[in-house]
Amino acid sequence: MTAPNHRWRQFKNGLMQSIACGCAILVVTPLLLIYFHLIRYGLSSLNWAFFTQLPKAVGEPGGGMANAMVGSLILLAQAVVIGVPVGVLGGIYLSEYGGTQFNWWVRFIADIINGVPSITWGIVVYGLLVVPMHGFSALAGGVVLGFMMIPLVMRTTEEVLQLVPGGYREAALALGISRWRTIVQIVVRTALKGIVTGVLVALARIAGETAPLLFTAFGNLGWAHSLKEPIDSIPVLIFNYAISPYPDWHRQAWAGALVLLLFILIINISVRFVTRDRLRKQP
Amino acid sequence: MSEMAVTQNDLRVAPAARAPGDEVFKWLTLVMALSIFALIILIGWELFEGSKVALHRFGWHFLVTKDWDPVNEKFGALVFIYGTLVTSAIALLIAVPISIATAVYLTELAPLWLRQPLVIFIELLAAVPSVILGVWGIFVMIPFLRDHVFPLLQKWFGFLPLFQGPIYGVSMLAGGIIVSIMCIPIITSVSREILRSVPGLQREAAYALGATRWEVTRIAVLSYAKKGLYGAVILGLGRALGETMAVTMVIGNTPQIVASLFAPGYTLASVIANEFTEATGRVYLSALFELGLVLLGVTVLVNIGAQLLLKTFAGPTVKPQH
Amino acid sequence: MNPIMTPEEESLSPSRPESKSERPAPTPPASRPAASAGTAAIGAPALTVKNLFVYFGKNAAVKNVSLDIAAKAVTAIIGPSGCGKSTFLRALNRMHDLNPDARVEGEIRLFGEDIYARRIEPVVVRRRIGMVFQKSNPFPTMSIAENVTVGLRLNGVRNKKILAERTERALRMAALWDEVKDRLHAPAISLSGGQQQRLCIARALAVEPEVLLMDEPASALDPLATAKIEELILELKKDYTIVIVTHNMQQAARASDYTAFFYLGELVEFGPTAKIFTSPKQKRTEDYVTGRFG
Numbered sequence: 001m002t003a004p005n006h007r008w009r010q011f012k013n014g015l016m017q018s019i020a021c022g023c024a025i026l027v028v029t030p031l032l033l034i035y036f037h038l039i040r041y042g043l044s045s046l047n048w049a050f051f052t053q054l055p056k057a058v059g060e061p062g063g064g065m066a067n068a069m070v071g072s073l074i075l076l077a078q079a080v081v082i083g084v085p086v087g088v089l090g091g092i093y094l095s096e097y098g099g100t101q102f103n104w105w106v107r108f109i110a111d112i113i114n115g116v117p118s119i120t121w122g123i124v125v126y127g128l129l130v131v132p133m134h135g136f137s138a139l140a141g142g143v144v145l146g147f148m149m150i151p152l153v154m155r156t157t158e159e160v161l162q163l164v165p166g167g168y169r170e171a172a173l174a175l176g177i178s179r180w181r182t183i184v185q186i187v188v189r190t191a192l193k194g195i196v197t198g199v200l201v202a203l204a205r206i207a208g209e210t211a212p213l214l215f216t217a218f219g220n221l222g223w224a225h226s227l228k229e230p231i232d233s234i235p236v237l238i239f240n241y242a243i244s245p246y247p248d249w250h251r252q253a254w255a256g257a258l259v260l261l262l263f264i265l266i267i268n269i270s271v272r273f274v275t276r277d278r279l280r281k282q283p
Numbered sequence: 284m285s286e287m288a289v290t291q292n293d294l295r296v297a298p299a300a301r302a303p304g305d306e307v308f309k310w311l312t313l314v315m316a317l318s319i320f321a322l323i324i325l326i327g328w329e330l331f332e333g334s335k336v337a338l339h340r341f342g343w344h345f346l347v348t349k350d351w352d353p354v355n356e357k358f359g360a361l362v363f364i365y366g367t368l369v370t371s372a373i374a375l376l377i378a379v380p381i382s383i384a385t386a387v388y389l390t391e392l393a394p395l396w397l398r399q400p401l402v403i404f405i406e407l408l409a410a411v412p413s414v415i416l417g418v419w420g421i422f423v424m425i426p427f428l429r430d431h432v433f434p435l436l437q438k439w440f441g442f443l444p445l446f447q448g449p450i451y452g453v454s455m456l457a458g459g460i461i462v463s464i465m466c467i468p469i470i471t472s473v474s475r476e477i478l479r480s481v482p483g484l485q486r487e488a489a490y491a492l493g494a495t496r497w498e499v500t501r502i503a504v505l506s507y508a509k510k511g512l513y514g515a516v517i518l519g520l521g522r523a524l525g526e527t528m529a530v531t532m533v534i535g536n537t538p539q540i541v542a543s544l545f546a547p548g549y550t551l552a553s554v555i556a557n558e559f560t561e562a563t564g565r566v567y568l569s570a571l572f573e574l575g576l577v578l579l580g581v582t583v584l585v586n587i588g589a590q591l592l593l594k595t596f597a598g599p600t601v602k603p604q605h
Numbered sequence: 606m607n608p609i610m611t612p613e614e615e616s617l618s619p620s621r622p623e624s625k626s627e628r629p630a631p632t633p634p635a636s637r638p639a640a641s642a643g644t645a646a647i648g649a650p651a652l653t654v655k656n657l658f659v660y661f662g663k664n665a666a667v668k669n670v671s672l673d674i675a676a677k678a679v680t681a682i683i684g685p686s687g688c689g690k691s692t693f694l695r696a697l698n699r700m701h702d703l704n705p706d707a708r709v710e711g712e713i714r715l716f717g718e719d720i721y722a723r724r725i726e727p728v729v730v731r732r733r734i735g736m737v738f739q740k741s742n743p744f745p746t747m748s749i750a751e752n753v754t755v756g757l758r759l760n761g762v763r764n765k766k767i768l769a770e771r772t773e774r775a776l777r778m779a780a781l782w783d784e785v786k787d788r789l790h791a792p793a794i795s796l797s798g799g800q801q802q803r804l805c806i807a808r809a810l811a812v813e814p815e816v817l818l819m820d821e822p823a824s825a826l827d828p829l830a831t832a833k834i835e836e837l838i839l840e841l842k843k844d845y846t847i848v849i850v851t852h853n854m855q856q857a858a859r860a861s862d863y864t865a866f867f868y869l870g871e872l873v874e875f876g877p878t879a880k881i882f883t884s885p886k887q888k889r890t891e892d893y894v895t896g897r898f899g
Binding site for chain 2: 698700703705728729730731732733735736738740742743744745746747755756759760805808809812
Binding site: 010012013016019020023024026027028030031034038041085087089090091092093094096098106108109110111112113115116117118119120121122123126147150178179183184204207208209210211214215218235238239242243253254257261264265268272 | 304313318408417521556559586587
């Protein structure tokens with residue numbers, strides 16, 4: 001045929017492959033840099049005081065993030081209480097009872113909601129809870145995070161339940177076990193690992209959310225004594241410290257960021273670990 | 284679900300055997316599933332309610348007014364729409380080629396032992412919350428850009444109005460760059476799923492004609508996957524539009540429309556994040572609500588577009604969210 | 606047939622022998638354990654395979670196969686499923702290079718030149734040895750004409766007139782021209798299954814390969830379309846060397862000049878088709894062609 005362009009084709013081939021490889025490197029680089037800097041600037045600040053003390057007054061050096069850590073835990077706990085039952089039960093309906101049209105719409109809207117900017121959620125719950133309650137509260141923060149979890153958990157639960165072979169259901173029903181027991185004790189139990197994984201993944205995502213908390217839980221330099229009070233959380237604290245003019249708070253922002261990222265990483269690694277025997281084909 | 288139809292019949296044959304628990308359970312789970320509809324209605328309703336005052340006051344002009352004057356209660360969304368669009372455009376310009384090239388590398392070109400580790404790396408990047416990226420942005424990226432990159436850009440491209448003007452570090456360009464870092468993981472992973480779903484037979488056809496690896500990718504994979512890739516890009520756009528924390532921390536938060544990319548700017552999400560808790564007066568707050576409504580409208584439309592593209596390309600096998 | 610060649614291509618095909626030189630007496634198949642070698646009768650063979658092994662991991666899917674593929678003739682590869690026919694075929698155009706678990710050992714020569722030699726690029730080999738697959742796979746984003754010319758355009762042919770001529774020629778050779786000449790710009794997937802397969806044949810022929818490999822080309826088609834493909838093959842062999850893998854014995858009997866019977870990765874018997882089907886030398890061959898197994 002026409003070989004004159006053969007060299008050019010081989011050159012283009014090599015060039016494109018190099019470019020693609022270069023882009024992959026470019027993608028990995030920010031990640032490595034972030035981790036590197038987090039460790040460099042944040043690790044040294046992680047000491048006992050950091051974990052157990054409250055923030056000092058504005059401008060004073062020292063202090064810690066104890067209230068923010070506890071606050072995050074409280075908010076996440078509320079989120080789980082709201083998000084998991086609704087999400088899992090809703091996912092059960094979609095998988096076990098739902099009709100194709102209904103399910104399509106639910107999935108479609110759930111995906112839309114997942115794409116809504118998280119700050120919008122903050123505004124929504126502000127109108128829903130903060131205004132009637134005349135103030136920011138831990139409850140509002142928990143509610144907004146919980147609402148965000150619902151579509152995530154519902155989708156993953158549905159998918160995981162769909163993977164359970166129909167034969168299990170048929171066998172149980174043929175034994176005369178009632179439908180709801182079949183679902184709960186057989187189907188859900190079989191899929192439990194997957195459901196828990198889905199919840200953990202959603203949790204990892206929620207744990208880093210800052211925007212919706214800015215005007216629901218708001219923040220608190222001390223301890224919150226009830227759910228009706230504003231409460232601090234790690235992401236919000238990081239944000240407030242980072243944009244402040246005080247170098248000592250900047251240092252603590254790095255430390256807080258390191259703690260938060262470690263927390264999220266641990267969840268992600270556990271998820272990987274739990275699902276490793278279900279690894280499918282090569283990428 | 285045909286087994287369900289079979290068992291439904293069985294249950295109907297012996298109604299007395301059907302436990303009341305079944306009915307209750309079914310209704311319970313249905314109510315929970317319906318919560319999705321309740322949520323979206325809630326979102327729309329709250330935003331509308333909150334925007335009412337501003338909607339009445341400003342009407343359509345809101346979208347095209349440049350003012351943002353809390354003192355005199357004159358508000359307009361134009362500055363923020365501009366900021367959001369510019370940062371998203373920059374983000375996509377950077378993220379799309381890099382992400383798709385990386386997805387191609389992962390699915391077609393990388394040595395097999397490297398693939399899974401790379402995939403894990405990208406998922407780790409996706410797991411980094413916006414606020415942490417923002418911290419890195421403020422303390423590491425901005426100084427680097429301000430001292431090394433931006434002056435170079437100004438030197439080489441200063442003839443363009445885009446690259447003129449004083450350099451502060453915090454800028455629209457920095458905002459765009461940091462949003463691109465947030466978008467890359469999602470565009471890459473969705474693109475990767477799409478490329479993987481291209482049938483091997485297509486690649487073989489191209490190889491059998493004596494095509495080089497790149498040519499096979501171009502002819503058999505990328506053109507086949509075009510529609511799905513558009514969906515991935517638009518999904519990335521949806522993400523870029525709603526990005527809040529990292530942008531707020533590096534964009535400078537100044538409501539203005541200026542040609543220079545080095546100038547600070549303001550996005551819809553950022554102004555809400557910064558000023559919501561400080562807003563005094565019903566009109567101010569309502570204007571912010573309305574900004575939220577605009578943001579919601581735009582992201583929902585973009586997301587619907589992405590969903591439809593992805594669904595028509597690959598059906599149920601491609602998950603829109605990672 | 607190939608006006609312009611790279612230096613590599615030049616060396617890959619030294620002066621082509623004229624067809625119909627002396628006709629050496631067909632050597633009788635060697636007795637076991639050496640695998641029965643096959644020698645072609647007419648002229649020098651297009652492809653000579655010597656001691657070919659193909660491994661997937663530790664598994665040998667093709668074991669010690671040696672045979673000659675006659676030029677401008679149709680050679681059929683038959684055998685029960687899993688016997689290594691497709692694996693053997695794919696070794697001929699280096700498709701196994703794409704599979705990291707696959708290992709090819711032995712020698713395959715195209716008109717005398719070793720196609721697995723280090724300095725030979727697979728890209729070049731595949732242009733000279735084309736392939737048609739079991740399931741038709743036209744590129745869905747391209748029109749009929751674009752599918753036919755894709756190989757040409759890759760090789761740098763840009764001249765619209767030449768492309769149009771080649772398109773018509775290839776489609777005529779594939780017996781598709783009359784059916785599509787008025788809609789060359791319609792999408793390729795608007796064709797029926799049988800037409801798509803003929804389009805794939807046209808696409809493979811457009812780059813003017815010397816050998817055409819066909820992996821069960823008609824197995825996904827209805828009898829009418831299958832008959833058309835078989836007619837096509839008989840026409841094509843006037844100009845091309847064809848190797849066709851088929852699990853349909855009647856098809857092999859109808860359409861081929863030589864037949865190779867594979868079983869469990871080994872070449873059991875090879876010879877003129879008439880001989881294989883009427884008086885096979887090996888019992889296993891006879892059992893297979895008479896339908897006792899497989």
